[in-house]
Amino acid sequence: MSRNRIPMFRDEDELETSAALQNGERFDLDTISDSQSLHNRHSSAGAGANGAGGSGSAESLGGNSQDSDDKLKLDGMHQHVFSHELDDELHNSGSNDYKEFLENNDRIRIKPVNDEDDTSVIINFNQGISPFIVILTFVASISGFLFGYDTGYISSALISIGNDLDNRPLTYGDKEFITAATSLGALISSIFAGTAADVFGRKPCLMFSNLMFVVGAIVQITAHKFWQMTAGRLVMGFGVGIGSLIAPLYIGEIAPRKIRGRLTVINSLWLTGGQLIAYGCGAGLTKVNNGWRILVGLSLIPTVVQFTCFLFLPDTPRYYVMKGDYDMANKVLHRSYTGTADDVINLKIEELKELNTSIPGKNRMHVIWNTIKILHTEPSHFRALIIACGLQGIQQFTGWNSLLYFSGTIFETVGFSNSSAVSIIVSGTNFIFTLVTFFCIDKIGRRKILLIGLPGMTAALVVCSIAFHFIGIKFDGNDAYVEHSGFSGWGIVIIVFIIVFAAFYALGIGTVPWQQSELFPQNVRGIGTSYATATNWTGSLVIASSFLTMLQNITPTGTFAFFAGLSAISTVFIYLCYPELSGLELEEVQYILKDGFNIKASEELAKKRKQQADNVDQKLHTLKFEPTQEIIEE
Numbered sequence: 001m002s003r004n005r006i007p008m009f010r011d012e013d014e015l016e017t018s019a020a021l022q023n024g025e026r027f028d029l030d031t032i033s034d035s036q037s038l039h040n041r042h043s044s045a046g047a048g049a050n051g052a053g054g055s056g057s058a059e060s061l062g063g064n065s066q067d068s069d070d071k072l073k074l075d076g077m078h079q080h081v082f083s084h085e086l087d088d089e090l091h092n093s094g095s096n097d098y099k100e101f102l103e104n105n106d107r108i109r110i111k112p113v114n115d116e117d118d119t120s121v122i123i124n125f126n127q128g129i130s131p132f133i134v135i136l137t138f139v140a141s142i143s144g145f146l147f148g149y150d151t152g153y154i155s156s157a158l159i160s161i162g163n164d165l166d167n168r169p170l171t172y173g174d175k176e177f178i179t180a181a182t183s184l185g186a187l188i189s190s191i192f193a194g195t196a197a198d199v200f201g202r203k204p205c206l207m208f209s210n211l212m213f214v215v216g217a218i219v220q221i222t223a224h225k226f227w228q229m230t231a232g233r234l235v236m237g238f239g240v241g242i243g244s245l246i247a248p249l250y251i252g253e254i255a256p257r258k259i260r261g262r263l264t265v266i267n268s269l270w271l272t273g274g275q276l277i278a279y280g281c282g283a284g285l286t287k288v289n290n291g292w293r294i295l296v297g298l299s300l301i302p303t304v305v306q307f308t309c310f311l312f313l314p315d316t317p318r319y320y321v322m323k324g325d326y327d328m329a330n331k332v333l334h335r336s337y338t339g340t341a342d343d344v345i346n347l348k349i350e351e352l353k354e355l356n357t358s359i360p361g362k363n364r365m366h367v368i369w370n371t372i373k374i375l376h377t378e379p380s381h382f383r384a385l386i387i388a389c390g391l392q393g394i395q396q397f398t399g400w401n402s403l404l405y406f407s408g409t410i411f412e413t414v415g416f417s418n419s420s421a422v423s424i425i426v427s428g429t430n431f432i433f434t435l436v437t438f439f440c441i442d443k444i445g446r447r448k449i450l451l452i453g454l455p456g457m458t459a460a461l462v463v464c465s466i467a468f469h470f471i472g473i474k475f476d477g478n479d480a481y482v483e484h485s486g487f488s489g490w491g492i493v494i495i496v497f498i499i500v501f502a503a504f505y506a507l508g509i510g511t512v513p514w515q516q517s518e519l520f521p522q523n524v525r526g527i528g529t530s531y532a533t534a535t536n537w538t539g540s541l542v543i544a545s546s547f548l549t550m551l552q553n554i555t556p557t558g559t560f561a562f563f564a565g566l567s568a569i570s571t572v573f574i575y576l577c578y579p580e581l582s583g584l585e586l587e588e589v590q591y592i593l594k595d596g597f598n599i600k601a602s603e604e605l606a607k608k609r610k611q612q613a614d615n616v617d618q619k620l621h622t623l624k625f626e627p628t629q630e631i632i633e634e
């Protein structure tokens, strides 16, 4: 694979550079270093100044012009070409710098890099994050918060429910049922959410999820029966499943590509923050009569806020283009990329149109069916599917959520009376390390953080497994008790290593799977991410509904050893199948996955892209390069 060439890029000996320009996006900077072409480029600089900069620049490539033309056509999109502006800029910045820069880099042709949903080719410059994008991201990621809060509060609620349902204490089986109902609801809705988002729109689906949250919460708050509580959790689960899939999709579609990856992690930050707040509120309300009802009731606030905000906010431009509502697409793009010229926006819309017609079909059902077929038959898509579903499966089957959902119960069992307070530390660790991931996901790389996180999780689980052996938990029917009362040294070991587990989990597998959209090209993304999200919820469901039974049947030691084994196997899976994707373009991801998982090639490419970005960052900084005008060539 390392001998394969990545389309869109030149041979090794040509300097290629991806860079984040100080005022804009990532670019691919193609440079030519032969001296004849240098001369030609100099003499053609004027042509670019007359508004024919695109072709002027291409011609100026002299002996390489054919190559250049080919490259200009490669992505079939439009190119930004900066020629004379750069020359002038560099001239003005001091002749030595200019000379040196040209000697080293020659003419620079700035070519937009296709982003993960392949839609942001046109709008590149001066697109700082507009307040509008901040608002949209903020409102959409309330779904992340609700996902976190609603899955998080159950741990404390299960403890404080006491005899409030059916006038009897909940059995382990009841607790599993109540917890698993949300995962089941989320699983069901996530299967349809990807398609529903294309049919009805992202925003209406998120608003529908708000209704589910409200109905689910009210059913729970008023519950005096076990079955009613379970039904409420199920309905709430419908909302969680829709939100978990669509919020990152919505954010991805409105975000400028330079920050798209990070904005997705922001959704995860809200998620883990929601869980943390749920534990915080839970701890405060454990001793309050009917405190769990207040806990559920609090979830209504963000739901109502999100619903109300969406009444005044639009859907994504991509969705409007899909529906043929180009006026709305135009408006949203204008508001998102303030100050961008009309023709640039129009080109963007043209591009979105092009991308939306790529999968044929007589009607919508036929298109969906064809999409499913392509997803399974196109090797690169299928590998993407294996990775996306594999990551989501690993995230769940390594047991984190069972610890989260039942941490209160576990900590009670090992002797902590204020178990909710201990749970805050566990979910706080999850939140803090998600923040760490936010900062290092691009720098260290996804594959590396996974390969640090999973072995760390394995080790922590092994220690917990051993500690549980010494603590000696016995089960009597549905009750668990420790042989020696009060909390012991081994109890502390368990708590410490569950925290260590949380840290390693959040560092990698807790966050990376939600970057799933980058694995799929746009035309199979909805269904591909539906598969992956459904895998996530299946795992969550299986683990939530079997964890306490596992504790009883194979003992806590066996349960933790089982999770440790799965983490170890998962490490091997990641090692063999997950290429490094940070800094890579969509085409590159697809190309990497074309004839295998190509780990080595992906690592080399990712490293190269990083070096290039660093180089150019440095140069641009020194030269204070700021493009002043953009020329678009078709």
Ligand SMILES: O[C@H]1[C@H](O)[C@@H](O)[C@H](O)[C@@H](O)[C@H]1O
Pocket (backbone or CB within 6 Å): 151, 268, 271, 272, 275, 395, 401, 404, 430, 509, 510, 511, 514, 536, 540
């Ligand atoms: O990424 C999230 C996060 O790690 C949460 O803590 C967990 O509860 C979810 O299941 C997972 O999808």
